[in-house]
Amino acid sequence: MRLDPTTTRTAPAADRIPPCAGADGCRRIRGSEPDYGRHPITLITHEDPIGKDLIDHRVQADLPDRKDGWREQLGVRRLAGDTFEVACLPFFTQGICHRDVVAVDDDQLVTSVVHKSGHRTLRVALVMKYEVDREKAREMIQAKVSETGLPHEWLHGTYLAVDLPPGSNADSLVHLLTSLAQSGNLFWEIES
Template identity: 50%
Template sequence: MQPGTRSHSGEPALRRVPVSSAWRIGAINTLDGAATAPGGFIGEYMIHADLSDRQDGWREQLWTRQLTEDRFEVTCLPFFTYGICYLDVVTIDSNHLVASVVQKSGHRTLRIALVADHQDRDQLHELLHGKVVEAALPHEWLQGIYLSVDLPPGTDPAALTEALKAPAQAGALHWEIDS
């Protein structure tokens, strides 16, 4: 999806933001814009999660809202960072890397990775996109093969996870739920 185009739901697509060697495509806007947070701090602030335990030098950038001088609320849906979900509150170190999670929001993240060279990839993309739109769940796609879905507190993901079982058994995708 190119900037300025429309997402599958017909909504205007958001800007592309580089993440390492990939592009992060925002299909939803979960940011509060220019709203003033407690303490007078304003809106959007980008931090990074260190993923070098998986690949040297690898990081995921996370959009946040600064709450206090040293606390940030996550306002995006992480694709690769474990243990951090939408609206969790984190602290950062002097390099703007996540240092700790200080408050869990109760949200969970359903992550799906389509196998890039699988013959059914495009059909699965459309099927899964339709399922999350039908369920009215906030979600983001990365490179058309990674899907991150917000599961707010109390959300039952059974209908979605049921749709994932057969494709996973066929080797067409991998999925997990993180909290």
């Protein structure tokens, strides 16, 4: 995921392919092999979702603007029938935020957003080449996020998603992210 720091809009789709750094964050689903005429699916999972106590189902969202076969698994709470409330912070799924209500099909794949919650998602991708630099930036960002008290999730210590409930103030975090982005150390965006 590469985000354009000057506009807080997403950069070209080819530059935003999510990583697959290990079994904790991504995994290959073997049930969909190329032998069957389909691409294998890589699934991005959440290490520690903010609504883990509410999650009673897991659904998947296609990531068509990334790469064929990539999906993000979302922890959700069933409301009724095929509608679910999102109980995690999507790292890569565009158009879905925490507490949005989504509809899913029989394959447990998100088909639409039924109701927007008013929450926004602040996403960060650290892009430092050296692990030591990435860890320093991560610590600075984590301290600022903790100071704001906003719910958040990390993926592999490289990707951050922060929940921005209606009326929340993330100005101090945005200021820090803007300065780090100017030096080329990260990309960030805010999505509603």
